[in-house]
Amino acid sequence: MAPPIAYSLIATDLDGTLLRGDDTLSDRTLHALARVAAAGAQHLVVTGRPAPRVRPLLDDLGSRGLAVCGQGAQLYDAGADRLLWSVTLDRELAETALGKIEAEVGQVYAAVDQDGVDGLTLIEPGYLMPHPTLPAVRVRRRDDLWCEPISKVLLRHPSLSDDELAATARSVVGSLATVTMSGPGTVELQPCGITKATGLALAAEHLGLGPRETIAFGDMPNDIPMFDWAARGVAMANAHPELKAVADEITLSNEDDGIAVVLERLFAGSLEHIVQ
Numbered sequence: 001m002a003p004p005i006a007y008s009l010i011a012t013d014l015d016g017t018l019l020r021g022d023d024t025l026s027d028r029t030l031h032a033l034a035r036v037a038a039a040g041a042q043h044l045v046v047t048g049r050p051a052p053r054v055r056p057l058l059d060d061l062g063s064r065g066l067a068v069c070g071q072g073a074q075l076y077d078a079g080a081d082r083l084l085w086s087v088t089l090d091r092e093l094a095e096t097a098l099g100k101i102e103a104e105v106g107q108v109y110a111a112v113d114q115d116g117v118d119g120l121t122l123i124e125p126g127y128l129m130p131h132p133t134l135p136a137v138r139v140r141r142r143d144d145l146w147c148e149p150i151s152k153v154l155l156r157h158p159s160l161s162d163d164e165l166a167a168t169a170r171s172v173v174g175s176l177a178t179v180t181m182s183g184p185g186t187v188e189l190q191p192c193g194i195t196k197a198t199g200l201a202l203a204a205e206h207l208g209l210g211p212r213e214t215i216a217f218g219d220m221p222n223d224i225p226m227f228d229w230a231a232r233g234v235a236m237a238n239a240h241p242e243l244k245a246v247a248d249e250i251t252l253s254n255e256d257d258g259i260a261v262v263l264e265r266l267f268a269g270s271l272e273h274i275v276q
Contacts, residue, residue: 072224155169
């Protein structure tokens with residue numbers, strides 16, 4: 001008889017967690033995920049990236065299942081290339097929130113992720129993409145950002161740190177939006193009440209699973225709700241101090257196969273059974 005597997009759902013962030021700095025996956029990580037899948041567990045990507053920016057990575061993983069995108073605002077079915085569920089950020093509320101933030105800190109530079117499987121990332125003049133490999137379309141003025149429904153707004157400030165900008169945004173935005181910090185140079189506004197835990201819980205329900213069967217991996221404060229929901233949260237060595245403070249375990253960095261190290265340990269008994 002096969003031994004029971006440690007967790008049935010492996011939820012991983014992408015940037016700074018599953019992916020290396022050059023947006024690639026190591027052979028060791030790919031092998032660990034494949035062996036864990038063979039043991040009966042399911043891997044679920046839970047990322048701030050919108051669905052169109054996740055699709056190529058899911059292809060690399062050979063994933064045809066679900067993915068949580070847009071900080072929990074989108075549940076994407078890779079096999080059908082469609083959104084099973086999505087929540088948009090009201091564009092008038094987004095403009096109001098931006099105005100409140102700028103009244104406190106001066107000019108910020110903004111970008112938006114449009115809703116939908118073919119949505120674009122639009123950036124206003126002055127905004128620099130934190131991930132230069134991700135495609136974006138530059139618009140001439142801020143008003144052009146609101147031409148189509150959006151899932152979130154991305155903010156950058158010319159001098160404030162991410163922590164300072166996020167703290168100020170939280171203090172003035174209130175119920176207009178949820179403020180998250182998902183990576184270097186990435187402070188975001190998303191629909192109020194929506195977090196990675198929202199999308200993770202919905203995806204798990206679709207899969208017939210729950211928190212007790214789930215282990216989550218992440219590196220930034222936007223992963224805290226996901227850690228709160230899952231049975232176990234594992235922070236990367238390169239993680240933000242806020243996430244490390246609430247993690248059940250800290251593994252090696254994303255550059256040093258931190259996820260693979262944990263999965264190899266937790267699933268050792270199951271993997272030995274498969275090999276035999």
